Each structure stands twice: as structure tokens, then as C-alpha cells.
Amino acid sequence: MSYLHIGQNAMLPEKRIIGIFDLDITSQSKRTREFLEKAEQEGVVVPVTEDIPKSFLVCDHPYHRQIVYISQLNTQTLQKRSRGE
Template sequence: MYLHLGQSVVVPFRDIIGIFDMDNTTSSHLTRRFLAQAEREGRVVDVSGDLPKSFALCRAREGPAVVYLSQLSAATLRGRVESGTFE
């Protein structure tokens, strides 16, 4: 199964490490530092098209994990994973 993150980007369920709410998680300096480092390393893919509401941390085929910024809420993405819905 696959999860649609936005703007025609889908990732396999098995590659998802975690789905996080931007408002709740970016209040931590550790998360902000992690996201800044991922951005510097070119591991952030913005599929939000606007202000992101969530981000998904996903395994990459090779190398470190990739961060996908999504306009969909974390609750919506989690619901899709739990229900097996991929659209």
C-alpha cells in the first residue's frame, strides 16, 4: 500500500518511520534542529504547495531518511495509513 502525501507524491507504507504535526513538534528545539539539518543536507521534499501542516519521515532507498512536508494534517495522514486508504 501507498500513502499520498500531496502533489502526486506517494510513499510505500513500509517506508514510513513517522508522521508528525508541524505545530506540535516544531516547538521543540531538537525537532527544529533536525529539520534544519535535513534541509541543509537536501533531504527535505516540500510537497505542501503552501504552509506545511505535517511532515513524514521516510526511509530512503539509499542513505539517510527523507523528510516530506505535507499540506495534509498529521491526523489525516495517520487515518489513511490506519485505514489502508491511499488517496
């Protein structure tokens, strides 16, 4: 099983990752803002940064519908890491 380092000391199994999203671009959408607000209310948002967040990852979880991880890494860095670059 391969893992993706998403910042700080957080590693996620790649098979659980549904999507990697740029926070600046996607937060302009009303639907994305509503999705993130609802996830926050449900308690399924996990911040893995103390810095300015740049991306979020939506992941499948065996005990919840989805978990949202907030990362300080940009989407390009995360995608390169997932490809092993």
C-alpha cells in the first residue's frame, strides 16, 4: 500500500484519496464553500497545518462518509508526490 505525505506528520493511504483540490480556486464556488462548511459542522475536517492552507483532500473513510484534510502544500506538490516525483 502506498501513502501520500500531505504535510506536517500526516500520511494518507493513496487508495483512500478521492480528490485533491486547490483551496484558492475552488473556494470561489458557492457549492465548495457549502461543502466545506457542512464538513466542518459534521466534524470531519482535519487540519494538518498551522500555516496558510493551500489545498484540501477529500478521502474515503471506513467509519465516515468522507474526511476532509486541509494542507499547507499546494496541489502540484501533492500530485508530484503521488506520482513519486
